[in-house]
Amino acid sequence: MICNRDRLKRNISGIIIQGLYLCVGLMIAFPIIYAFFISFMEPSQVLTGGINILPKRWTFENYRTAFRSAPLMRFMWNSFVIAFVSSIVRIIVAAMAAFAFAFLDFPCKNVIFMIMLASMMIPADIVLVANYRTVSQLGWINTYLGMMIVFFVSALNIFMLRQSFMSFSISLKEAAHIDGCSNFKFFIRILLPTNVSTLMTVFITAFIGTWNTYLWPLMVTNRTEMRTVQVGVTMLNFSEGTVYGPIMAASMIILVPSLILFLAFQKRIVAGMMAGGVKG
Amino acid sequence: MQRAKAHIKKKTLFQKIEPVLYLAPAFLLLGVFTYYPFLKTIVESFFRLNSMGEIREFVGLENIINILHNAKFIQSIGNTLKFVVFSVPFSVGIAFILAMIASKKRTISPFYETFFSLPMAMSMSVSAMIFELMFSPTLGIVNAISGLDIKWLNDKHTALWVIIIIQVWMNLGYNFLFILSAIRGLSVDLLESANLEGANAVQIAVKIIMPLVSPTLFFLVCNSLAKMMMMSGLSLILTKGGPQGSTETMISFMYKQATENSNYNAAYPCAVLAFSITMVATLITFIYEKKGVNYDMQ
Numbered sequence: 001m002i003c004n005r006d007r008l009k010r011n012i013s014g015i016i017i018q019g020l021y022l023c024v025g026l027m028i029a030f031p032i033i034y035a036f037f038i039s040f041m042e043p044s045q046v047l048t049g050g051i052n053i054l055p056k057r058w059t060f061e062n063y064r065t066a067f068r069s070a071p072l073m074r075f076m077w078n079s080f081v082i083a084f085v086s087s088i089v090r091i092i093v094a095a096m097a098a099f100a101f102a103f104l105d106f107p108c109k110n111v112i113f114m115i116m117l118a119s120m121m122i123p124a125d126i127v128l129v130a131n132y133r134t135v136s137q138l139g140w141i142n143t144y145l146g147m148m149i150v151f152f153v154s155a156l157n158i159f160m161l162r163q164s165f166m167s168f169s170i171s172l173k174e175a176a177h178i179d180g181c182s183n184f185k186f187f188i189r190i191l192l193p194t195n196v197s198t199l200m201t202v203f204i205t206a207f208i209g210t211w212n213t214y215l216w217p218l219m220v221t222n223r224t225e226m227r228t229v230q231v232g233v234t235m236l237n238f239s240e241g242t243v244y245g246p247i248m249a250a251s252m253i254i255l256v257p258s259l260i261l262f263l264a265f266q267k268r269i270v271a272g273m274m275a276g277g278v279k280g
Numbered sequence: 281m282q283r284a285k286a287h288i289k290k291k292t293l294f295q296k297i298e299p300v301l302y303l304a305p306a307f308l309l310l311g312v313f314t315y316y317p318f319l320k321t322i323v324e325s326f327f328r329l330n331s332m333g334e335i336r337e338f339v340g341l342e343n344i345i346n347i348l349h350n351a352k353f354i355q356s357i358g359n360t361l362k363f364v365v366f367s368v369p370f371s372v373g374i375a376f377i378l379a380m381i382a383s384k385k386r387t388i389s390p391f392y393e394t395f396f397s398l399p400m401a402m403s404m405s406v407s408a409m410i411f412e413l414m415f416s417p418t419l420g421i422v423n424a425i426s427g428l429d430i431k432w433l434n435d436k437h438t439a440l441w442v443i444i445i446i447q448v449w450m451n452l453g454y455n456f457l458f459i460l461s462a463i464r465g466l467s468v469d470l471l472e473s474a475n476l477e478g479a480n481a482v483q484i485a486v487k488i489i490m491p492l493v494s495p496t497l498f499f500l501v502c503n504s505l506a507k508m509m510m511m512s513g514l515s516l517i518l519t520k521g522g523p524q525g526s527t528e529t530m531i532s533f534m535y536k537q538a539t540e541n542s543n544y545n546a547a548y549p550c551a552v553l554a555f556s557i558t559m560v561a562t563l564i565t566f567i568y569e570k571k572g573v574n575y576d577m578q
Contacts, residue, residue: 018388021381025395028378028452032398034421035410049419097306106299116306119314125510125531126555129538129547130317130324133333153309183298212403214513219539230405234517244413251406262401263394270457 032255039063039248046245062245063253066236072250074225075232079211080257081144082228086151087206091199093153098161099187103173119155125215132219146220147228151210157202160272164198165191201272204265208258229254325548333544343549353550356521356528357557363444363529364508364561371448372500375455376493380485382456383463393460400453408517411446433518436526443514443527455500462496463489498569502562509558530554
């Protein structure tokens with residue numbers, strides 16, 4: 001009996017604690033929930049101010065206004081092209097370099113590897129102005145290539161893929177060679193398919209990172225139709241002055257792709273973070 | 281026999297250049313968009329440049345001395361340091377508390393874990409727009425709930441604090457996931473024995489778990505320190521560095537010099553100084569690491 005009552009007590013306190021923690025969670029996520037509700041509010045309710053969180057009447061009005069007054073679809077398309085293409089290129093570039101570091105022998109390999117890692121010490125913002133000069137001299141202002149080119153390589157991703165490739169047994173590679181398999185064939189046919197998981201992690205983190213990036217696309221574009229969503233959303237100007245409803249609606253639309261990717265691949269993303277974290 | 285030999289020789293020649301082929305794309309890109317601009321930034325900060333970015337004459341340290349006499353830039357260094365000093369400890373500290381809360385697996389823990397990590401999926405510009413509304417003096421929820429009448433982003437005393445709050449919130453998810461996996465990697469026996477000895481939750485967190493996960497905390501501090509030193513986006517979106525320069529950071533100052541004024545005589549030395557200050561700050565944390573971080577117990 002006593003045992004049962006103890007268990008009951010523990011169950012109840014467990015439920016209370018979990019409810020409390022859930023409230024903390026809702027507080028952390030509050031800005032997102034708040035923006036979600038605002039985006040469905042009638043414009044008049046947004047303007048009343050005060051404590052109003054839940055929409056009195058749900059409406060798609062803000063979404064219609066957002067799509068009508070800004071080329072949101074165009075912004076989305078620009079962001080998608082940039083994020084998708086640069087992530088694919090980044091995987092190819094990183095996998096090739098990682099393959100060389102993991103399996104091939106060449107002079108000064110360690111020194112070259114250290115030089116590659118040293119690039120992580122240089123923050124992208126420090127070289128922003130100089131890169132802007134380079135891209136504008138090449139005539140790539142307002143082009144997809146100009147927006148993407150700085151995202152084509154990441155030392156961190158080369159490092160991650162090298163670590164992953166190193167776990168592949170070298171004797172298996174030698175066996176493949178005896179069967180007449182060239183390095184390139186081994187790379188394409190055997191190594192890449194066995195490392196799909198790491199490649200996916202690199203792709204997803206690269207995609208979210210590029211989708212969310214702000215400063216570089218802002219710098220190398222000045223035509224509205226070449227803006228990315230992240231830049232576009234901060235420049236939305238509605239005729240009625242600053243009306244937050246449509247801005248929140250646009251924010252929600254922009255949020256959806258990265259949110260879906262994040263929730264669907266949370267485990268992969270965390271694994272990728274940890275692999276990057278090991279470098280210390 | 282002869283042919284076989286030739287075959288081997290040919291193969292070794294190919295083997296010699298083969299690694300180059302695999303490494304070429306990565307190093308070409310790193311060279312053109314990381315190493316070259318880095319060296320160019322340093323070298324050209326010693327020259328006078330025209331508004332097209334062309335070199336005019338060697339001026340030595342003149343550009344750097346000029347920028348150090350610019351009151352706005354000095355103010356932006358102060359703002360950046362204040363921003364870093366507050367946003368880094370708070371984002372790691374709050375994430376540590378959240379990770380402690382979530383460390384024990386419970387029935388609905390996946391739900392609040394997801395909520396805690398959600399800010400990680402947010403982009404800077406969307407977060408900026410949402411918080412701009414929340415801190416809006418007339419329409420915002422913050423003034424409505426607290427009953428305050430503060431102009432937040434339009435007041436030079438509060439604007440930087442709002443930006444610090446946004447940054448802390450944005451970092452929570454990433455830091456939380458990192459610390460959570462470090463805590464869950466600790467041995468269960470140790471924690472249980474502490475429990476049996478009657479240590480309360482706060483004692484366990486501060487005296488036992490914090491030292492054990494200190495390498496992770498140190499990594500997060502260094503990582504966010506380097507990133508926060510480079511902060512510019514929130515200022516550029518929300519306040520354009522104002523009011524009265526109170527939210528100008530080193531990089532937002534540099535960005536404006538380069539894009540609005542085409543003043544590369546200010547932009548390049550500014551980048552060099554921002555980089556140096558970041559390196560010094562990182563070095564200081566590394567010196568502290570020797571005292572505070574415990575690698576043996578893991």
